[in-house]
Amino acid sequence: MCFESGSILIHFNSDSPVYPFCVFIMLRIRWLIAVAALSFSPVIVMGADTPARLPVLTNDDAWKRLPGAPSTPQPLPMWARMYAGPMPLATSAMLELDAMHRTGDRLAPRARALIRWAAADANACAYSKAVAVRDFPELPKLLANPDRLEIGERAAMLFARKMMLRAYAVTDEEFKAVHDAFGEEPTVAIVSMLAFASFHDRLILAMNAPLEPDGPPPPLMVKFERPKPKPHPMGADMIGKTGRVANASKGLANDDEWLRMTFRDLQNNLDQQRERSGRIRVPSKAEVTKRLGEGHPALWQNDILWSRVCNGFQPELTAAWFECVTQFRQESKLDRVFEQCIFWVVTRSLQCFY
Numbered sequence: 001m002c003f004e005s006g007s008i009l010i011h012f013n014s015d016s017p018v019y020p021f022c023v024f025i026m027l028r029i030r031w032l033i034a035v036a037a038l039s040f041s042p043v044i045v046m047g048a049d050t051p052a053r054l055p056v057l058t059n060d061d062a063w064k065r066l067p068g069a070p071s072t073p074q075p076l077p078m079w080a081r082m083y084a085g086p087m088p089l090a091t092s093a094m095l096e097l098d099a100m101h102r103t104g105d106r107l108a109p110r111a112r113a114l115i116r117w118a119a120a121d122a123n124a125c126a127y128s129k130a131v132a133v134r135d136f137p138e139l140p141k142l143l144a145n146p147d148r149l150e151i152g153e154r155a156a157m158l159f160a161r162k163m164m165l166r167a168y169a170v171t172d173e174e175f176k177a178v179h180d181a182f183g184e185e186p187t188v189a190i191v192s193m194l195a196f197a198s199f200h201d202r203l204i205l206a207m208n209a210p211l212e213p214d215g216p217p218p219p220l221m222v223k224f225e226r227p228k229p230k231p232h233p234m235g236a237d238m239i240g241k242t243g244r245v246a247n248a249s250k251g252l253a254n255d256d257e258w259l260r261m262t263f264r265d266l267q268n269n270l271d272q273q274r275e276r277s278g279r280i281r282v283p284s285k286a287e288v289t290k291r292l293g294e295g296h297p298a299l300w301q302n303d304i305l306w307s308r309v310c311n312g313f314q315p316e317l318t319a320a321w322f323e324c325v326t327q328f329r330q331e332s333k334l335d336r337v338f339e340q341c342i343f344w345v346v347t348r349s350l351q352c353f354y
Helices: 022-037 059-065 078-083 088-102 109-122 126-135 139-144 151-165 172-182 184-207 263-275 285-292 297-303 305-313 315-332 336-349
Strands: none
Touching: 059 078, 078 088, 078 184, 088 109, 088 184, 088 315, 109 126, 109 139, 109 151, 109 184, 126 139, 126 184, 151 172, 151 184, 172 184, 184 305, 184 315, 285 297, 285 305, 297 305, 297 315, 305 315
16 A cells, blocks of 8 residues: 655655655644634624635734734734634644745745645645745746756656645655755655645635735744643543544445455555655664754654654754644544544545555
């Protein structure tokens, strides 16, 4: 089996360093569930002629929901004004991660815009395409004259598109073309950005967030305050208490291929995955410890290979992603049985063994 997250690449073994992208993608559905399920505070109700599917807070009201608002609030993107009502902590974490992917020196601005635009185009997300153009105004000229693109840029755009549409079908050669053109750390940044693009575009599409009249605002360079997260429930406390999913399988189409699979088949598939080689170098524990620093809270993940890849090559992006996950779990309070049922559906749909 092979496979989009959580998380990085396709056709890899179960001990390989490439889990993060898969995890990123499978988690995106949880954001969408929360958007649909939760209610929110004072809002502006959009007019009948707007495509927005959810109410939108005013900029001021949205900032009041977010933790640690600045004295002079900057314009928030439309999606954040919609999401801040039910999920203010998760929204604040997403805004920070969005800014990290749109700025900095992990990737050159030109390559970053081309790759993000390709992903948004594959996802049919006009909003994110507009964001890519806003961040790199020369992008339309480049797209109109593809002969001006470098070989590595073309490979990365093709990779981005395929990761959005058929991530399980990405080949070793397609990944290698990106890796050879950009190198280790930028390649992990690209995959992380594509993971973000996948769930963020789908969030925007689910809400049908309208584009701002003057176009998307610039990245929000704000560090939000957040309360200390509560421990995640484990053991018996994880079991759903509402009974809402007791008959969740009724009315769903049977997965004949899966039902025909025996336990031995599953073990054989896992063995085949273990025999495959990863597509990117796994940093040593010593490298990751040096990069993060002694005593860093993420060092407990050093025995997990994909964590060593993420923390070894892009620790800031990795920490920001998990902050999103942490805040989402704090606010969503999803029935864990229901959550795992959705997790299974997404995993199976993506052909992801993880």
